[in-house]
Structure formats: C-alpha cells, structure tokens
Amino acid sequence: NTAYYVIGTGKELKEKGITEKEGGFIGLGKITELKKDFNKDHFTKIDITQTLSIPIGAKKVKILTTHPGSSYKLVGEKPVQKLDISNATDFWSVSKYLVIVVE
Secondary structure, eight states: OOEEEEEEEEEHHHTSEEEEEEBTTTSSSOOEEEETOOOOOEEEEETTTTEEEEEEEEESSSEEEOOOOGGGEEEOSSSSSEESOOOHHHHTTTEEEEEEEEE
C-alpha cells in the first residue's frame, strides 16, 4: 500500500535527477519525461489507502507519470489547489510513482 510522489518545476525535477528532456530536433520539440533510473530520494512516501488528496497550489500543473484519468481530478483553477484521488486502486495501478510538474 506504499506509493511515492514529488512536485516541482521542470528545472527542479531535472536538477534532482528525476526527469530529462528527450527527442526533438535541433532543440525543438523535446519532451520532458521520467528518467529510467530516476533519483528516488526526493519523493514523499505515502500510504495509498490513507492519502486521497495531494496539495499542489500552482498555476499550471502537468501529471508526468501515467495514471487513469477517470481515477482523479485536479481541484481549482489558477491556482490548482490539489489533486483528489477518487479511485486509489485504479490511480496507482500503472505506477506507484507520481510526478507532478508545476509552474
């Protein structure tokens, strides 16, 4: 019942060794993605049966990891206040890691 999450700007997550830029051509079209051997030291450990809401508080939010869209919702607009998990089993079924990029 353990999962992990991290929230940060694109720059912070890259500096912490969690994300990297991939693809593109001559610096254009690169996408940010999770590194294959990402640094797990900066993640917050949670119990998925107890944690159904994660506070965010940012203008722009991008969920970098894969989680079924029907299992959660982002609450608030500019700022997005939090991520509410409506179905924890589905939400954490693909990955036990959640990476949220904020601006």
